Amino acid sequence: MSTGWQEVGDGVFVRRHAELDLNCGLVVGDGACLVVDTRSHLGEAADLVAAVRAVTPHPWTVVNTHAHYDHCFGNAAFRPAPVWGARGCAPALLATGESQRAAAVAELEATGDRRAADLVRGAPVDPPDHPVDDMAVLDVGGREVVLRFLGRGHTDHDLVVEAETTGEQTVVFAGDLVEEGAPPAFEDSWPAEWPATLGRLHALARGPVVPGHGAVVDAAFVGGQREELLAVLAALREDRLHDGPYPPATMRTAASRLRSR
Numbered sequence: 001m002s003t004g005w006q007e008v009g010d011g012v013f014v015r016r017h018a019e020l021d022l023n024c025g026l027v028v029g030d031g032a033c034l035v036v037d038t039r040s041h042l043g044e045a046a047d048l049v050a051a052v053r054a055v056t057p058h059p060w061t062v063v064n065t066h067a068h069y070d071h072c073f074g075n076a077a078f079r080p081a082p083v084w085g086a087r088g089c090a091p092a093l094l095a096t097g098e099s100q101r102a103a104a105v106a107e108l109e110a111t112g113d114r115r116a117a118d119l120v121r122g123a124p125v126d127p128p129d130h131p132v133d134d135m136a137v138l139d140v141g142g143r144e145v146v147l148r149f150l151g152r153g154h155t156d157h158d159l160v161v162e163a164e165t166t167g168e169q170t171v172v173f174a175g176d177l178v179e180e181g182a183p184p185a186f187e188d189s190w191p192a193e194w195p196a197t198l199g200r201l202h203a204l205a206r207g208p209v210v211p212g213h214g215a216v217v218d219a220a221f222v223g224g225q226r227e228e229l230l231a232v233l234a235a236l237r238e239d240r241l242h243d244g245p246y247p248p249a250t251m252r253t254a255a256s257r258l259r260s261r
């Protein structure tokens with residue numbers, strides 16, 4: 001398929017983008033579909049919309065895994081559809097949207113990408129309007145998709161999307177609770193709680209696990225990342241920042257987040 005989708009389960013697709021190595025998801029049911037995350041601005045979202053339309057003509061529902069701009073600044077391109085997010089997602093986006101925009105624009109301008117910087121500058125902040133407390137079960141054209149808040153980790157509002165496929169298999173979209181190809185991002189994290197949250201995710205994974213960024217992984221990878229996060233916590237608590245599983249800058253960010261709790 002030339003639109004960049006990889007089918008990781010029956011009717012469940014992942015699209016991995018060159019920009020930020022970001023993954024978006026698509027679950028196709030009978031007469032309805034579900035889109036997971038909407039990219040960084042309306043230009044990227046329009047590209048995603050076209051890619052979805054190359055697979056299915058069905059109306060969509062949208063889920064945001066969390067309120068970081070690269071996962072939700074494209075939301076407006078999918079309206080008037082409902083957008084689901086964890087209870088804390090909309091308040092977080094409303095509180096931090098403009099500061100995220102400023103940081104992203106500065107970063108893009110520093111790399112010389114004026115076009116993307118302008119597009120991020122113009123992206124509407126359009127928060128989720130369907131909040132999830134602990135769990136919501138969606139019927140996506142006859143297929144069950146479960147949205148779960150499993151606890152704090154990468155942020156205080158990470159939402160996990162679990163799509164049933166054939167047999168006992170599921171595909172889990174983990175957002176940035178799981179990161180492949182780079183260290184997990186700790187800027188808004190809850191380092192003391194993240195390992196337990198990943199433990200719950202590990203317990204329910206039965207098949208492919210799609211991280212927010214990077215290659216599709218599996219339950220064993222999630223278990224391994226939980227071990228790394230436990231090692232981070234141990235190193236921070238014993239003041240051995242140089243001794244953790246991630247680079248010093250990552251460890252310092254994690255340390256500052258742990259101290260600020």
Ligand SMILES: [Zn+2]
Nearest residue numbers: 066068176185
């Ligand atoms: Zn994130």
